[in-house]
């Protein structure tokens with residue numbers, strides 16, 4: 327069984343720090359025009375957010391521009407997260423992850439729009455042990471152009487196969503936005519929604535989640551749901 331958790335809005339909140347670093351990095355490298363106006367963040371891939379911010383500045387999403395943007399963003403994030411207490415884990419997250427650690431036959435991973443380095447930084451800032459996430463797919467792992475979140479589940483499944491030498495019996499994707507739900511359903515996986523981001527439990531069920539919770543605080547109920555999903 328493979329459980330893939332989204333990061334922002336699902337495991338944790340950076341209370342806007344991630345977004346502020348993205349905006350500051352864009353402006354630092356490309357000027358004031360590279361702003362977040364009209365750009366949606368929730369559930370989106372970091373490289374796509376950068377493309378849209380570059381478009382705001384009238385700049386192309388060239389490899390060089392994205393690389394410079396990314397380097398500045400990583401620098402800002404490293405600086406910002408030196409301050410302790412910036413990340414806040416969502417209710418029940420620590421307990422649920424610990425409960426699942428103990429479960430035989432479960433592999434956990436992250437499926438997220440974050441780049442690996444900055445994604446892990448956020449997770450660690452909340453005191454979550456990242457060693458338990460054995461198989462992950464990151465914001466820049468799509469093999470296609472333009473990249474989409476829907477491209478990421480097969481990347482994670484392929485990594486599982488390489489690591490364990492077999493297919494996962496089931497894949498469950500846990501996330502807080504319709505994008506998380508859609509990327510699970512696009513590949514016949516199970517989508518579990520959690521209403522700790524910008525979308526309610528009901529909204530996530532309406533867009534096709536197989537199960538959804540207000541938050542992850544009812545450890546045993548959520549664990550049983552994931553294990554039997």
Ligand SMILES: [Mg+2]
Nearest residue numbers: 332334335369
């Ligand atoms: Mg999210």
